Amino acid sequence: MVKVLIPSGALGLGYDREALARGIASQPDIIAIDGGSTDSGPHYLGTGTSKYSRNSTKAEWADLMAARAEAGVPLVIGTAGTCGADDAVDWLVEITREIAAERGERLSLAVLKSGQDGDAMAKALEEGRITPLTPAPEIAADLLCDCTNIVALAGAEQIQAALETGADIVIAGRTTDTAIISALPLARGCHAGGVWHGAKIGECGALATTSPNTGTILIEFDADGFTITPMGKDARATPHTVSAHMLYENSDPYRLYEPGGYLDVTGAQYEALDDRRVRVTGSQWVQTQPYTVKLEGARRVGFQTVSLVFVRDAHYVENIRKWIDDIHAKCTAKASARVDGDFQIELRIIGADATLGALDTHARPGSELGVMGIVTAETEALSREVAKMLNPYLLHHPLTEQEEMPTFAFPFSPPEMPRGAVYEFCLNHVLALADPMDAFRLTTEEVGQ
Amino acid sequence: MTALKDIAEKVRSKNAGPFWLTVDIFCGSEAAFSRISEGLDTAKVAQLFKADPAALKRFDIQDLYVVKFSLPRPAIQGTREDRDMHGASFAVLLSDVQID
Numbered sequence: 001m002v003k004v005l006i007p008s009g010a011l012g013l014g015y016d017r018e019a020l021a022r023g024i025a026s027q028p029d030i031i032a033i034d035g036g037s038t039d040s041g042p043h044y045l046g047t048g049t050s051k052y053s054r055n056s057t058k059a060e061w062a063d064l065m066a067a068r069a070e071a072g073v074p075l076v077i078g079t080a081g082t083c084g085a086d087d088a089v090d091w092l093v094e095i096t097r098e099i100a101a102e103r104g105e106r107l108s109l110a111v112l113k114s115g116q117d118g119d120a121m122a123k124a125l126e127e128g129r130i131t132p133l134t135p136a137p138e139i140a141a142d143l144l145c146d147c148t149n150i151v152a153l154a155g156a157e158q159i160q161a162a163l164e165t166g167a168d169i170v171i172a173g174r175t176t177d178t179a180i181i182s183a184l185p186l187a188r189g190c191h192a193g194g195v196w197h198g199a200k201i202g203e204c205g206a207l208a209t210t211s212p213n214t215g216t217i218l219i220e221f222d223a224d225g226f227t228i229t230p231m232g233k234d235a236r237a238t239p240h241t242v243s244a245h246m247l248y249e250n251s252d253p254y255r256l257y258e259p260g261g262y263l264d265v266t267g268a269q270y271e272a273l274d275d276r277r278v279r280v281t282g283s284q285w286v287q288t289q290p291y292t293v294k295l296e297g298a299r300r301v302g303f304q305t306v307s308l309v310f311v312r313d314a315h316y317v318e319n320i321r322k323w324i325d326d327i328h329a330k331c332t333a334k335a336s337a338r339v340d341g342d343f344q345i346e347l348r349i350i351g352a353d354a355t356l357g358a359l360d361t362h363a364r365p366g367s368e369l370g371v372m373g374i375v376t377a378e379t380e381a382l383s384r385e386v387a388k389m390l391n392p393y394l395l396h397h398p399l400t401e402q403e404e405m406p407t408f409a410f411p412f413s414p415p416e417m418p419r420g421a422v423y424e425f426c427l428n429h430v431l432a433l434a435d436p437m438d439a440f441r442l443t444t445e446e447v448g449q
Numbered sequence: 450m451t452a453l454k455d456i457a458e459k460v461r462s463k464n465a466g467p468f469w470l471t472v473d474i475f476c477g478s479e480a481a482f483s484r485i486s487e488g489l490d491t492a493k494v495a496q497l498f499k500a501d502p503a504a505l506k507r508f509d510i511q512d513l514y515v516v517k518f519s520l521p522r523p524a525i526q527g528t529r530e531d532r533d534m535h536g537a538s539f540a541v542l543l544s545d546v547q548i549d
Contacts, residue, residue: 359498424527
């Protein structure tokens with residue numbers, strides 16, 4: 001039997017300290033936590049930076065390092081620094097060194113990097129080793145070279161290689177959410193279907209229980225399946241909360257594709273052991289050939305500047321669409337005549353249909369509306385320049401020629417807010433590997449004193 | 450005719466990676482599940498999201514009383530056209546659908 005303690009759905013999200021203490025008292029074999037996700041958008045992969053604050057990350061990581069020392073077992077983090085790019089891994093390694101030094105702890109650290117070289121990926125594309133998943137954006141060699149970061153998602157095999165170094169702490173770049181949980185139980189021969197299923201149920205921590213905010217859960221893997229036990233005092237796992245988690249952020253509730261194969265939960269049985277623990281059996285792991293890993297890539301697509309103005313005059317609120325359409329046409333014409341380079345102006349009505357856009361056929365405006373102007377251009381300077389041309393319209397543009405010049409409400413000076421570079425995800429593809437370690441780099445070091 | 454949100458326990462939408470959107474309708478009871486499962490036309494759902502019906506996946510999960518739809522995201526997450534980074538607001542479109 002292998003016990004995996006999962007402190008939280010992600011490092012930086014917080015968790016119940018008492019629940020973690022109960023988890024440590026349950027004598028886990030490993031502590032595994034996810035460090036990231038694509039859910040917050042392409043900026044993090046594009047820039048190789050973390051979504052969560054350094055101070056929050058450090059405080060929670062220090063707690064987990066202390067818990068690890070107490071339990072005397074390995075601590076593994078996957079997708080370090082939100083995106084798992086090499087720079088984000090280095091960021092967490094630096095934080096780890098600081099904590100080890102402050103705690104006076106000597107630790108062995110294994111670092112698994114997932115970053116991919118654009119030229120090498122262009123070559124893999126040429127060799128036919130990169131294949132698209134539905135729906136995939138079009139890619140070409142130059143697009144791969146254009147990415148600021150490309151990462152491959154490590155699976156259980158690569159995490160196992162990191163654990164085999166005997167490291168106290170494993171800091172991994174991009175991994176699948178499940179890999180850090182599944183690696184040890186698979187290495188020790190637990191039921192593969194049960195392992196991958198339990199890993200999927202556990203990847204968001206206590207989200208598969210009645211008290212998601214407690215964070216911490218323990219999953220015991222064995223020869224037939226797995227058992228989930230929430231560590232929060234009043235948290236309960238039920239057959240419903242556990243089976244329903246297969247739906248979460250998953251396009252297919254019965255299948256989950258991983259490096260080397262897929263999980264099939266069609267035949268899974270969920271049994272309540274008591275009022276807070278659930279046992280699951282009957283899940284299947286199906287191996288596939290060739291061994292593939294998923295790729296993620298982000299590239300810079302321009303720079304943005306945003307302006308926000310509020311409209312309270314009832315006549316303008318009623319005619320807001322006409323107002324912004326007129327501004328859009330006039331400002332685009334003016335800017336095209338006065339600047340060189342590509343730009344786009346977009347005006348979104350905040351308080352009407354800014355959330356869903358054209359899909360929202362039942363939008364109803366209130367007494368006040370905001371208008372957000374977004375200028376996207378190929379350079380920062382051009383984006384700002386066009387946004388400054390947009391400003392006089394947002395400030396004073398009249399609906400009709402025969403009226404006193406109106407003035408609208410700006411909450412900020414200056415009204416233009418630079419958003420900097422903007423990025424897009426540009427890969428939904430898999431990369432075939434002869435050996436699982438081919439796309440990854442594993443190093444070890446001693447930290448602290 | 451009743452709005453889906455007044456029959457179902459909960460309707461939620463989320464990203465399933467940057468390229469897919471998934472919408473889960475938790476019906477809450479066998480009766481609600483039957484009514485929603487039978488009353489909700491897949492082509493109509495595709496139309497709501499302006500999606501290609503062939504690309505829309507539907508799962509009617511009796512054990513959980515859940516009807517789930519997955520579709521390529523209306524705009525790829527984080528692109529200039531995307532307005533909802535986490536995809537959570539799309540559930541509203543389904544919530545408001547009228548069921549016989």
